[in-house]
Amino acid sequence: MRMHPSLEAILPKVQKPARYTGGEFGEIIKSKEETEVRFALCFPDTYEIGMSNLGLRILYGVLNKLPGVWCERVFEPWRDMAEAMRAAKVPLYALESGDPIRDFDLIGFSVGYEMSFTGILDMLSLAGIPLRSEDRKDLQPIVFAGGACMFNPEPIADFIDLAAIGEGEELDAELTELYRRAKREGWTKGEFLSAAAQIEGVYVPSLYDVTYQPDGRIASVTPKEGAPAYVRKRILQDLDRADFPVRTIIPSTEIVHDRTMLELFRGCIRGCRFCQAGYIYRPVRAKRAETLIRQGIESLRCSGYEEISLTSLSTSDYKELGALCDGLLDWCEPRSVSLSLPSLRADNFSLELMQRVQKVRRSGLTFAPEAGTQRLRDVINKNVTEEDLLNACRTAFSGGWSSVKLYFMLGLPTETDEDVLGIADLAYKVWQVWREATPNRSRGVRITVSTSCFIPKPMTPFQWFPQDSREELIRKQKLLKDSMRSKAISYSWHEPDVSYIEAALAVGDRRLGKVLERLFASSGGLQAWEEYFDYAAWLQAFREAGLDPDFYVRRLRGEEELLPWDVIDDGVQKTHLLREKHLSERGVVSPDCRKQCLGCGANRLLEGGKCDA
């Protein structure tokens, strides 16, 4: 890397400078002379968060396999570094080469959290790149975004030239190849975007005209220049044959998930009605245990990590979990490598498995009942009963566990105070179960209850529902806090202020571009961080843009209404979402995909049309 001369004076003065130097084991360096397309893979949050993202690592591997393409990483600097860079006129650079990204060809953001939208503006601004797509006239650079948030790309439509919808492994490579051709043949930016819009999974916001009704709802969306009426997401057909980066970058400094991550499957069989991930990653596609064992061992060998984590939306739903754990443990145990299993469900929890897995190091247990009463759990289709949870806890406590975390949501549709108090009851029952089951009462127990606030997310059966008011959420939090009956139970909650803004950004339309621009001008990036989140500034930005966040957050959307993300097709039919919404209103559960196919439509994305639920 060629370090900017001013960095030498800046780095010793900022917090954790190793985040800004690159040079880690496993980074990919290519010769600039042999590079035809330079790709800046950007993550609009800090290094520690971004380097913990498996998707980013997969794309880094895939893109760097393309000959003549050099993909480098870029993260959002912490405030102290950003200020020092602005003062010393050091433009945002890529970690591998140290070169300013404004000279790159493709600038791709991976966006998984709405609160990091302002990070995109922060990074473009630090790079010296005009924020708005319309102000960038040339083919170079093309700014685009992918990731879970792009199932509603509208709030950032003003800033990106295109959005890549769905899984990026093949799509990003196709886009890069198209760009290579455009560069060779000297296309204009407009020519490139028109051609890109023909690739399945590419959404070019500027090729769609949006009009509004007087009350603010969308009146029409009209595609131009042959852009498709619906943009269907991309998926990989066969995960066993897909590239998995066993040789990946090993950060020298500590990151959030500092371990090997192994992805068991994509999609989820459960269909919890609030859960965006449960819908947008459909259909379920699993890797074979054999593939995973090979990739897991190889990853550990290449990384030197002493922990491997099995990641997926619901790990205990993986069909070959027993065989997989056996295979991995045979290798891990003699080497003191620990295996961790997040995302367990209380209804298929196996103590035997947990004990074997936790032999090396024992961690706490986490369950997510999500709601305090059976009635509300039925509404959200979380098919877990109180009995399931208490049995799982009993098993764990009698096996010697002495801490458990329970995750819930407040403000779910139809929630009453009885449901809120049900959370306290459930936590108390867990405590009672501990008293009965523990072999050692003197060690004590820690039961941690956390609540987040319900946020309506696009592509879910709950996308039409409003969020509770801030006052109501605060009242419910207090009610719950005052109802906890044991000192062994601690309660923590998410701030409703952040959830309110997150909801507006999640279900917003392209008029929110003005809000983001104003917010960024007044308060900068890093809005996902408590230190810099500025609620008053957000409200002010909405006011200045002539918009009311309540229109997005507090309104029950009509079932016939044209929604900002209706142009995106994730494979699940809207009729299915509506059916699930209606069932939820009657408190009726749906079976999981393994028990019975509900015909959501996502199977049509698969060649052969058959799900691997």
Place this chain on the structure above:
Amino acid sequence: MPEVRFRFEKRLRAAYLSHLDVMRTFQRAFIRAGIRIRHSEGFNPHPKMSIALPLQLGCESVCEVLDASVLDGPEDMAGALNAALPEGIRVLAAGQPLRPVREIAWTEWSLRFPDDETASEAETVFRLPSLPVEKKTKRGLGTLDIAPHIELLAREGTELRMLLRADSPTVNAGDLRKALGGKLEKELPVRCLRLRLLTENRETFQ
């Protein structure tokens, strides 16, 4: 296999890795290089290894020392490690320790200043009979006069060569920066490079 001493350098971008970062990096590099380190017993076993005289963030060095209890590993441990380490960290030699780390009494440094003039001003400062510097000690914040514990060897152009006391008390590059900060008008980027570890009678420590 007994205790092995790895001498390594920490240069360029690696200067911004903290002491803990370097420990973590070696811990993983050992595994990647197929070198097995003895682990401590207990609930949370950790590898038995230590780095002498932690270097301050931003300083470079060509004389770092890491001692580790090696269980087994390849013939060429230095070579295997170098293939497994990030840019800027390079093992120079792996061998039997000749002396215990507690015999390190002095460290030799090269300080590079932006120009001759500031280097000469710094030289004047370091020759002052008294240089009180605020220092964190186990008992809280205290003041230490570092003047008796530093020794100016030479100035060549923009570079100063100095010896700093390594033990009771420990004087480090940060203390020099602080001493200069109080005396010089402008804030300056000083490139600090640790060149050598020495024993009490000024022999090179290996």
